[in-house]
Structure formats: structure tokens, C-alpha cells
Amino acid sequence: MSAVELEPTAEAGPARTARAAGAFGRLFRSELWLIFGRRRNWVGGLILASVPVLIAVVIKTSGAGEGDSFVFGQITDNGLFVALAALTVELPFFLPIAVSAIAGDAVAGEANLGTLRYLLVTPVDRARLLAVKLGGIAVFTFAAVAVVAGVGALIGLALFGAGDFVTLSGSSLGFWAGLARLALVCCYLTICLVALGAIGLFVSTMTEQPIAAGITVLVVTVVSQILDQLSQLAAIHRFLPTHYWLDYAAVLRDPVNLGDLGPGVASAAAYTAVFAAAAWARFSTADVSS
């Protein structure tokens, strides 16, 4: 009989846990390879990276403008502010587009290609698949934010050098302290955007059309930002997924009060938990007929 020689299933606890972690790691690496090996995503990354380049070149050639905001006004003094300026202008739309596209693709893309059925009969446990997908979205989100910040910092430092890092409070920080603040902003925005990714993962389990899932998430983002503008709706503002995004400005104060980021982190964590759970509830028993 050509029975498979399955590895013993009654392994000791630690060995089994280690192997399970290894198996998770393999699929997770494969997932990252799928995301980062795809040309479409590289093009998206280039578009994200072009914004800080554009900002830096325009300000270098024309000088600082009259009515510039604080962040833009600081660019000529410290190149790191190119990164902050780029994150600020990409946060409402460009970064959400990138996250929505990847999150919408997570399950719906596999369903659309038909590869979902082959993953499931391999078998990949459905909860494990969602965990791997959410992990992939999180890594991609951080990479997208880091590309904008990294390219911005590099071209900013190249064109404007590293002068005083002036905080919103008026004090000056050294180069490394300034860089640390920028890293903190990146982490905060990643947490906020991963919440959007979790919403996308949930939507992605509802359809076989990755584009439709991505657009749905983008619509959620834009509508949330519009509602956040209407003062009549102040009562619901704190429940909107985008409401706390701009709180990263707290990091630019001196001394920095991390407690100011608390509500944003809590909101993002709640959105991530609720929608990851919803995705699981929907997907764990769903009929896969794609």
C-alpha cells in the first residue's frame, strides 16, 4: 500500500508547538513572497515613493511657501520633515488605497483564481489562513508606510540636510531623537492602517471579486473621513475608523505624551479584533464554491 508515511502526530508538546510554528512560518513566508514578489505591488510602492520625491524637489526648487503648514514649513531646515509631510498627504487616500488593494485581495483574490480551494484541501485550516493573511496585510502596511517615510527621509536629508528638528512645542531635538519620533509616527500609522486592513480582510471573505472588496474598503475610508468633518455628527466621531489617524501629531510635541496616542491605538485594536473575528465567523463555515 502506498500509504503516506505521515510524521508521527503524537509528538511531545514543545516539539509539536515548534513544528506548528515552523509550518506557520513557511506559509507566512510564502504569503510575503506572494505580496512582495508581485509586480503590481511594486508599481504601487513606486507611486507611494514618488510623493516624497515630488514634495522635496518642488520645495528645493521653489523654496518654502507662504502659507505652509508646520510640517511643510520645517522641511528646508530638516530633511526628515519631508517624510512627515509625505505621510501627512498620503494618509487620507494613497496609503488607504494600498492597504485596501492588498486586504481586498487577501481571500477574494485566492477565491477568484480558484487557488483558495486548493489551499483548503491541502489542507490549510481556515483560521490559520486568516491569521496568515492578516499577518501579510500587517507586514505590507508597515512596508508601505516605511517606504514613504524612508524615501522621504533619504531625499530630504540629501536635499536639505539634518538641521534642528523643531517640535510643535518649539523645542529642538537632535538628529537621532528626531529620527526616533519619525519611527514612532510610522508605528502609530501602521497600527491605524492595519485596522483598515482587518476591515478589508472581512470584506474579502464576503466576495470573490478582489477589486470590489478593495473599493468597498476605500469607500469606507472616504465616508469615514467625510463624516468626521461634519460637526453635527460629533457624537459618533470617536467611533469612526479614521478619526484618530491625525493624532500622530502628538509625537511631534515635546515632551511627547504617549498617552495622547492611547485612544487611536485602542480604536485601531478594537477595529482589528472585531473585524478579524467577523472574518473568522464568516469564513470558518462558509461554502467555498469558487
Added chain:
Amino acid sequence: MSVTDGAGPAPAPAEQAIGVPADGMSHHGTAAVSTSGLTKRFRSGQLAVDGIDLHVPTGAVYGFLGPNGSGKTTTIRMLLGLLRPTAGSADLLGRTMPAAAGEVLPRIGALVEGPAFHPYLSGWDNLMRLDAADRTAPAATAKDRVLAALDRVGLTAAAAKRYRHYSLGMRQRLGIAAALLRPRELLVLDEPTNGLDPQGTREVRTLLAELASGGTTVVLSTHLLSEVEQVCTHVGVMHRGRLVAQDSLGALRRQGAARAIVTTTARHEAASVLTRLGMTEVLVSADGAGALLGDQDPAALVAALVHAGVPVTGFGTTGTDLEELFVHLTGEGFDVSG
């Protein structure tokens, strides 16, 4: 021959014709696949699979026949845990699905409704991804497995090519390679020769015969009767969501009306040989003799005739017995079921 219960919307001429009581199939012994009252009603209200009792003996090559839309693929999806049955249960390799999916599915290779891979990854990368997804597969030997699977289906030369540039036949081969990534106890193959050229079709049949002789149970969903006759030991026929017939190929042949026709000058000697072999409805014609083929092996029959000194100048069997039986059972041949 087992015929399922005839209550329901589907016209069931088969039951009266074959006249064997319902549930005549014995369910003892080991079964690679065994379902009981397996039913799927979609949310649209469509009853795709209607209380079927599949029984695939271990080691069998089971031809799962039926017109398009008769419920074969829905059944396979339920077996593999992709769809939840509305009612009934399915056991694979002795374990209940979908509860035992994690334990059972690594021992099963499947091709469901055609191959599906990431178009912008190469054949190699696609198989590596599926291998990475299998938590029971040791990482250290992944490359060996992928290499062996590609080699087995003749795709080694195209391993580095992107899947989007594969021809239909190459895609089908990659799908089979994925099913063969690891040694399997059971293969569930949905139309595995679809899109293959005659050479590829022959290769797949040889491969299946090879796997079957090694002890692997194969469930082969197809609408090609020639495929069933060449490789299958057992057959199940679906029609409008119901399993209208299920038995060994030999037993089904007995139900069919195929006749062996011997062309010879020694007509009466030939007829007596056929009678001696236990064949029925033996007739002597102008240029030879004939009888109901039953489950006789045509090759052995010719050997027996020659051994008895009958000068055989021609030998043949009439019609495709399975085809006649199939049309008889489904009442409509290969038309799409509604």
C-alpha cells in the same frame, strides 16, 4: 447492482429496468469513501445533491460518471470539506469530514474543477507554495517533492515558466502534479484529462494505472465513458443529483447488453465454446457465432476459442455497453441536467 431509492422528482426508469432493491450495496468492509444520505441544497433552493450513498472500496478506481450539472463536483466539494452538506455525512479514509479534515486531507490528493494557480508565479513557485501550506510536509525536502511531482507529469522543462504562459494541457498537468506532491492514499480527480492531447491523455491513464496498482484508491469524475472502461474497476452514475447506479464495472457490464461476435468458418464449434464458458444467449449466425459478453474478458475469450481449435478470423463486441446503460439510466445521454 445497487440502485438508489426512486422517490423524488427525477424520472427513474433505471430502477424498474434493473429491478434490484434499494440499498443492495453492502457497506461492510473498508471503504476509502463512504457517504450516507449526503445532500446539498444551495441557498437558491436548488437541490444539487440528493441523499447519495457513495461507497468507494479501498484500492478501487472509481469512475464517477454523470452528465454536466448532475452534482458530481458538488459531491466532491462536500467530500473535501469545501461545502457543508445540508444533510447526511461523508467519511474519507474512515474518518468523518469535515471534522477530520486536518488529519485526513494530507493523505488525499485532489483536482477539483480544473487546475487553479497564481498566474504570475512559475509552476515551480506555485507547487512550493502549496507544499508550504501543508503543515505535515517537512520543509527540508520540499524541493525534492516539487521536483519529483513536476517530473512525474513531464513538466520539468517548464518549471520556471510563469503559469499564465502555460497551455491548457500544461495547466492540467500542473494540477495533477499538485495532487501528487506527496504519496497519497486517495486521489480525487475531477476530469483529469480535460484539455489534454491524446498523448497526454494516454500518459495520465498510464499514471493512474500505475498509482492504482500501487494501492492508491482513485475517484475519477468524468463524462468520458472510454476513460471509465479503460481504467475503472467501479462505477457510480449520477443523474440530477441522485446516484442512480453504483457497482463494479464487471457487474455493470453484466447489466449491459453487449455481445461478443466471433467471425469464423467453424460456427458451431465456436458456439459450443461460448456455451462451455457459461455465456448466455449464444446464437449461430451466417458467418460465425455470438453471445452476451457479460463480465467475460474479451482477450481471454479469444484465447479460449483459439485454444479449442476454432479458426477465428474476426472478433468484436457490439456497441459500448456502458454507453447504452448510461443513456438508459440517465434517460438523456450527455445533455446538461437542469
